[in-house]
Amino acid sequence: DTAVSQTPKYLVTQMGNDKSIKCEQNLGHDTMYWYKQDSKKFLKIMFSYNNKELIINETVPNRFSPKSPDKAHLNLHINSLELGDSAVYFCASSHLGGGILANGYTFGSGTRLTVV
Amino acid sequence: DAKTTQPNSMESNEEEPVHLPCNHSTISGTDYIHWYRQLPSQGPEYVIHGLTSNVNNRMASLAIAEDRKSSTLILHRATLRDAAVYYCALAGAGSYQLTFGKGTKLSVIP
Numbered sequence: 001d002t003a004v005s006q007t008p009k010y011l012v013t014q015m016g017n018d019k020s021i022k023c024e025q026n027l028g029h030d031t032m033y034w035y036k037q038d039s040k041k042f043l044k045i046m047f048s049y050n051n052k053e054l055i056i057n058e059t060v061p062n063r064f065s066p067k068s069p070d071k072a073h074l075n076l077h078i079n080s081l082e083l084g085d086s087a088v089y090f091c092a093s094s095h096l097g098g099g100i101l102a103n104g105y106t107f108g109s110g111t112r113l114t115v116v
Numbered sequence: 117d118a119k120t121t122q123p124n125s126m127e128s129n130e131e132e133p134v135h136l137p138c139n140h141s142t143i144s145g146t147d148y149i150h151w152y153r154q155l156p157s158q159g160p161e162y163v164i165h166g167l168t169s170n171v172n173n174r175m176a177s178l179a180i181a182e183d184r185k186s187s188t189l190i191l192h193r194a195t196l197r198d199a200a201v202y203y204c205a206l207a208g209a210g211s212y213q214l215t216f217g218k219g220t221k222l223s224v225i226p
Contacts, residue, residue, distance in 0.1 A: 004159075033213070041201060043160070043216040056213055090159050104150065104162030105214060 003027050006091045006108035013081055014116055021076045021111045023091030031055075031096045032074035033105070034066060037088040049074055050096060081115045088112050120204045120217035127223045128194045136189040136220055138204030143184050148207045150214060151178065151189045153200040160203060163189065199224045 004025045013019050025032060033056075034046040047066045048056035054066070063079045074091060091108040121139040128134040140149065148167050152160040164171055164178045166187075171178040177190040191198055201219040208215075 040218075041154075042218055043203065045213045045215075048213055092159075104165060105152075105160070106162065107152075107159030109159045110157075 003106050004093055004108040006111050010112050012114045017081050018079045023074050025072055025093040029093035029095045031094050033092045034076050035090045083115050086115045122204055122217045122220045125221040129225050131193050134191040134194045136202050139186050141185045149187050150205040152203045155200045194224045196224050
């Protein structure tokens with residue numbers, strides 16, 4: 001059973017389009033995340049949701065809009081895609097106790113977004 | 117947020133122990149130290165984490181300096197399957213996030 005699953009795995013699209021990436025976890029975790037990995041393999045957090053509530057929104061263009069319909073899902077919608085959005089996007093989940101990440105994240109396998 | 121510094125790359129011979137260092141000189145007292153590894157074309161995989169004491173699990177050992185300003189991930193016998201990028205990361209209390217370093221690319225030589 002896949003613990004954190006993301007779809008699609010690959011996404012090639014033209015500049016200006018709108019696209020969505022879906023993420024689901026079956027671990028019963030209460031917190032989900034979106035991370036962006038650039039071409040230099042640097043992992044940077046974009047958003048974090050705890051029990052469906054947004055708790056971290058890093059300096060991300062407002063073209064990126066996360067949505068968490070329930071604790072098991074966190075989707076990422078991107079409007080007006082730009083060349084610089086090309087990257088690998090990872091969804092992850094964890095359980096937070098008292099706001100402290102005392103255990104590990106579980107990551108999905110990533111969505112490679114290419115904007116042409 | 118506290119930052120971590122790692123060497124860009126390291127090499128190890130197969131079946132030898134590997135010590136992967138990480139510096140985190142600005143770590144706060146409640147930051148947990150995490151290690152992840154990423155195989156090519158896969159998502160990062162949790163390896164181990166700790167707060168103050170050294171930790172062991174089936175994958176690796178984590179040695180934390182007494183002042184907590186550095187840590188070392190120890191792979192006891194490197195195999196070809198251990199070739200990956202290893203990330204050191206910190207999780208601050210109340211920050212709800214992991215802040216990753218730039219990672220060390222480990223190559224294992226047969």
